[in-house]
Amino acid sequence: MRINEALSKGRVEGHCEPAFQAVADQFIANFDDEEVGASLCITVGGETVVDLWGGLKGGKSPEAWEEDTVSVVFSCTKGATALCAHHLIDQGLLDIHEKVGHYWTEFASNGKEDTTVEMMLNHSVGVPALREPVKDGGYCDWDYMVQRLAAEEPFWPPGTRNGYHMMTFGWTVGELVRRVSGKSLGTYFREHIAEPLGLDFSIGLPEDQHSRVSKVLRWRPKKGEQPAPFTQAMLNDRHSLQYLAFMNSGKHKTDSTESYLAELGGGGGIANGRALAGMYAPLANGGIHKGIRIVSEDHIHRMSAVSVATLEDATLLMPSRFGLGFMRSMDNRHRPSGSMETMVLGRGGFGHAGAGGSVGFADPQEKLSFGYSMNQMGAGILLNQRGQKLVDATYQCLGYRTNAPGHWVR
Numbered sequence: 001m002r003i004n005e006a007l008s009k010g011r012v013e014g015h016c017e018p019a020f021q022a023v024a025d026q027f028i029a030n031f032d033d034e035e036v037g038a039s040l041c042i043t044v045g046g047e048t049v050v051d052l053w054g055g056l057k058g059g060k061s062p063e064a065w066e067e068d069t070v071s072v073v074f075s076c077t078k079g080a081t082a083l084c085a086h087h088l089i090d091q092g093l094l095d096i097h098e099k100v101g102h103y104w105t106e107f108a109s110n111g112k113e114d115t116t117v118e119m120m121l122n123h124s125v126g127v128p129a130l131r132e133p134v135k136d137g138g139y140c141d142w143d144y145m146v147q148r149l150a151a152e153e154p155f156w157p158p159g160t161r162n163g164y165h166m167m168t169f170g171w172t173v174g175e176l177v178r179r180v181s182g183k184s185l186g187t188y189f190r191e192h193i194a195e196p197l198g199l200d201f202s203i204g205l206p207e208d209q210h211s212r213v214s215k216v217l218r219w220r221p222k223k224g225e226q227p228a229p230f231t232q233a234m235l236n237d238r239h240s241l242q243y244l245a246f247m248n249s250g251k252h253k254t255d256s257t258e259s260y261l262a263e264l265g266g267g268g269g270i271a272n273g274r275a276l277a278g279m280y281a282p283l284a285n286g287g288i289h290k291g292i293r294i295v296s297e298d299h300i301h302r303m304s305a306v307s308v309a310t311l312e313d314a315t316l317l318m319p320s321r322f323g324l325g326f327m328r329s330m331d332n333r334h335r336p337s338g339s340m341e342t343m344v345l346g347r348g349g350f351g352h353a354g355a356g357g358s359v360g361f362a363d364p365q366e367k368l369s370f371g372y373s374m375n376q377m378g379a380g381i382l383l384n385q386r387g388q389k390l391v392d393a394t395y396q397c398l399g400y401r402t403n404a405p406g407h408w409v410r
Contacts, residue, residue, distance in 0.1 A: 010055045058376070
């Protein structure tokens with residue numbers, strides 16, 4: 001069924017199978033809330049059942065969000081980075097139980113000698129930030145960042161707790177991909193994942209494609225809105241881990257030519273909902289999509305299993321659950337700022353949210369893949385409420401009753 005509906009902010013276009021009309025209705029309704037420009041794609045059994053886009057690209061002279069518009073999807077990029085590592089692991093080229101020093105000699109220093117590949121993937125390695133200032137433009141200098149991280153003393157003994165590695169995940173895991181494959185992270189992702197699957201997803205976007213990128217519209221807190229503990233710690237203490245992880249960035253600018261070109265595996269990937277859903281489609285369908293095998297079916301069970309869980313993530317200061325590079329359902333709705341700290345999926349769902357609310361995930365039980373991107377950031381550290389409503393509508397269309405247990409159940 002074709003969708004072509006006028007909004008106060010442009011139009012919504014695309015198509016939606018009748019069984020998922022409630023998802024399309026919610027996507028349109030989000031534009032009456034804070035949505036400015038967005039895209040949404042859902043596949044079931046490898047077939048696209050929802051593919052919508054609409055609104056405005058934003059900026060001083062707003063243009064329509066087109067079918068091929070893309071945007072920075074922030075930490076959804078971690079899912080792409082992790083998938084590159086798993087592609088190597090599944091081939092036997094990278095061993096999750098091996099010490100990182102076997103592949104990256106320089107990293108095995110200053111208390112990180114016993115770090116394993118598994119710890120790099122599950123956010124327990126202990127280098128979620130750098131203590132000393134990052135040089136101006138440092139985030140866009142791969143060699144500089146990996147050298148700094150190799151020399152950094154961990155904030156806790158590796159493997160003893162987990163704390164979300166906001167941007168450093170891209171260099172710790174990405175450098176392993178580079179050391180093992182001999183190719184940069186962005187090149188490896190393009191050659192082994194994006195091009196075979198036909199994904200409009202780049203970790204390092206060529207300059208001739210930059211005109212398609214919708215700039216990020218920053219979230220501004222509303223009067224009386226209670227910030228999450230992470231935000232409070234960041235604002236209150238310039239020496240805190242939270243401040244260092246978020247603010248010690250070498251004056252990095254998300255929407256800049258240098259950032260789009262850089263291979264920022266922790267949060268600089270550029271994609272749209274269709275690309276995110278396409279990346280997770282093989283993981284929802286036994287490792288194969290469009291006749292292309294990305295990983296073995298057995299390996300998907302390893303990828304999706306919970307690897308670490310804690311009542312207080314050292315970085316995010318909230319309960320968190322991670323697999324090997326992927327987020328699992330996290331229900332913190334009972335907390336004062338819980339709506340900012342929550343991503344409720346199906347019980348077997350795994351994927352990754354991005355700052356402000358973008359998300360991509362797979363649910364192998366339903367053979368479901370889901371991708372949502374937008375330009376107007378929300379308040380959430382995980383999903384914003386617009387994105388969660390789309391996820392909720394999707395599971396309801398699939399016959400699920402409730403997410404009260406912290407994940408969707410029939």
